[in-house]
Amino acid sequence: MKNLVISFICFLGGYLLVTAQDNIIINTEGRNTVSLNGIWHYIIDPYETGFYDYRFKERRENDAGAYWNAPVLKEKTDWTEHGFKDPYPIQVPGDWNSQDRIFTYYEGTVWYQRSFDAPKVKKAEDVYLYFGAVNYETHVYLNGKKLGMHKGGFTPFNFKIPKELLQKTNNNLVVRVNNNRYPDEIPTVNTDWWNYGGITRDVKLVILPETFVQQYHLQLDQKQDILTAQKKKRFTISGWVKLNQLVTGGKVSVQIPELNIYEDYEASGDSVKIALQAKKIELWDTNNPKLYEVIISYNTDVVKDKIGFRKIEVYGDKILLNGRQIFLRGISIHEEIAQEVRRAHSKQDAVKLFGYVKELHANMVRLAHYPHNEYMPRMADSLGILVWTEIPVYWTIDFGNQEVYKKAETQLKEMITRDCNRASVIIWSVGNETPVSDTRTTFMSSLVKEAKQLDDTRLVSAALEVHYIDGVNYVDDPLGAYTDIVSLNEYLGWYGALPDACKTAKWETKYNKPFFISETGAGAKGGFHDVKEMRFSEEFQQWYYQEQIAMVKNNFPDNYTGLSPWILMDFRSPRRNNPEYQEGWNRKGLIDDKGHKKLAFYVLQQYYKEIEEQEKQGDRK
Incomplete structure (x- = not known):
């Protein structure tokens, strides 16, 4: 002993x-739980009537007009202006956007409600209310009392239910969910993905000893x-x-x-x-x-x-897994089931997405641009798929705002706390495509240092910026001095020029570290065929991948260690409004929104198969 x-x-x-998110309960799958998934009721509240009074002050706890209080009507003269009942059902987990056309573009507040009976507990046990994730700001009430609030759309949180508050039957659980975008939040107002709102992941009661x-x-x-x-x-x-x-x-x-x-x-x-x-x-x-x-x-x-x-580590300009060099045959993924136009959230969804990954002969996924549901890294554990996971510090964050930094740091801690035991997770990413400035580099490097303090068993990275200097694509982003690998997004041949520009492209890095392409890709509408010079045709995307692969084989520096092209499947984005080819979809997927593989899928698949065979034969160091 x-x-x-x-x-x-x-x-x-x-x-x-002790400075991690100390209240998060991890591995709820290994606990005594009661699921609260299923049908809830809802009220759409764009004016925040249930939260604020007509003077726009937060309502008092016992205010009959507060939506967290159930109306009690005894006489015909009694009145109320809210209530939860049919025909307003909503599925949990799930985003609200995909469940009714009224929600398609909705951003604002929705109130969720359901009742439950208390689980059987022993005298020395407590009950916790656990949420896998809610996007974005959440206020939780039980039987008219506020349990707490949480900000962040992609990480778990939980509240202890006071014993005196828990009723034997008919507990009234009300959750205020708001997914409005603000300049001082994480992510900020400007993104390139759909802002799915709602209780998007599992909800459960967790019964635990005191x-x-x-x-x-x-x-x-x-x-x-x-x-x-x-x-x-x-x-x-x-x-x-x-x-x-x-x-x-x-x-x-x-x-x-x-x-x-x-x-x-x-x-x-x-x-x-x-x-x-x-x-x-x-x-x-x-x-x-x-x-x-x-x-x-x-x-x-x-x-x-x-x-x-x-053991995952960097040795010079190489990534080593268990002491042996590994090449990352990656693909980027959004947490979305394109065929059903909804947020992915279940084990079955993870099976579907990883089925495509395995078919591609990839050995790595970049889960962009936020932590995905817990089924994803757990399934990656079982399949032997390496994982890059990141927080949504994206584009135009307010880098000079200390409160914004605290929000980013909180999401980083919550991500690491949840997934710190997943062997598949090898890279914590602190952000994507953040514009270079001294203020930004201080912000981002502080997150890198925090991640390394929280967990020294993984690499830390971010998608860096690249500059074009004297005919050379030069990676000198100052954040690269802090990250373990040099990761960058490049779209040579899609944004400007044509794919054959890859033939003469030159690439250099300032840092003697592994060089990883965290994104590259071109748009194509599935089923649209034309000459290869026609943008948005499958032939153009196929040509793009052919030229990109030739470039990484012949023109890349020796520290090239892998790539995760953008992206596995088409995904929804309000930024993409070409009426003929996009219609609100980012079309860079290798698989379209109907589940059909585009021509470029097979180009990347063949490249990965070749590398896989070389590794089996020992030809690749």
Whole structure:
């Protein structure tokens, strides 16, 4: 038995504990839960009548006109101007835009309501209300009392339900959701994707002991040389376990039965540092995505998870997975099911999207431009697909506003907290295509440093800017000095010039780091065929990919380490208004909005198959 007493920890070997989003419960799949998914009711409230009175002041808690209070009508003379009932049903999880034509372009406030009976709980148990994500600003009320609020459209949050507030039956749950865009929010007003509003991910009650394992992070210790560890068959697994509150005793247990690991730690405070020795670990990689059952417990609270162990690192200008160079055969994805014009949210949606990824022979996805639902990285874990995930610091963020920075940092912490145990996630990205300035670089580099403090078991990057200097595409974005890899978006042959401009293009980087193309692509309307010079034809997009692939093979620097073209499928965007070819769709997908593969899909597929075969034959270093 190992004994370790830690009363208060701010930093442990690269793991920042107490300053993370300490109230988030991770791995709700491994808990005792009751789903609140299904049919809710709604009120559309563009004037914010349910939240503000006619003087535009926030309503008092017991105000009968507040939409979080259920109207009580006893006499014919009683009146109300709101109520939740049929025929206004709405599906949760799901965006509101796809559920009724009245919502298609709607941005504003919608109130959600449903009733539920209290779950069976023991005397020493509590009930938490958990949301996978709600876009964007959320206020939550139960039985007329406010539980709390949250900002951020793509990360989880939860509230403890006071025992005295929970009724045995007919609990009235009301959620105010607002997806308006503002200059001082993350993302800001200017994006290139659809602003799907609503309760877009799972909602559940989580039943837990009064003291429970709230968060944990386990991974191979980054200080060990992985090839030596494999040779000697001695590995160190390090990390931490965090409880939801301070304790003065009890045991934190960590078990990995398949590795014959059974360790106990004495707990004091709210956090315990973990260090485990293991033999013969089968490392997680793209060809063998091995996952181990991990059981973490504190007294009577038991949490089970499946975790893969691997080491991702940069060595010079190469990316190494478990000590061996890896080439990223990537593709970018939006969290959208194009055929149904809706936000993706389920395990079945993840199966559909990753089916296309596997068919493409990709080994990596860039989940753009925000954290996707939890089913995506979990499925990537099981399939051996590497993941780049990012926060929506996008384009024209107010980089000089400290409050905006705090919002970005909060979303970064929430993303890392949720997915820190997913072996597939190898890159935390802090933003996309942010314009270069000293203020912006300070903002962005601070996020890079924060990500590295929160988690030292992954790489940190961002989509950088590229400049055209003396006939050379030169990557000298000052943010590149802070990121682990040099990632950039390039559209040579689509925005300006034609694809054959790739033949004479020259590329150089200021940094001796892995060089990764985080986006490249051209638009094409599925089924539209013409000569290759005709923009928006499938032939033009096919030509674009042919020239791009020839360029990366022949004209790219030696530190070229992969790409994630833009994008797997067409997706909705109000910016794209060509009436003949776009009609509100970004058409850069390799698959169109009906699910049909375009000609360019097969060009990229062939390129990836060639690389995959070279790797199998050992021809590619």
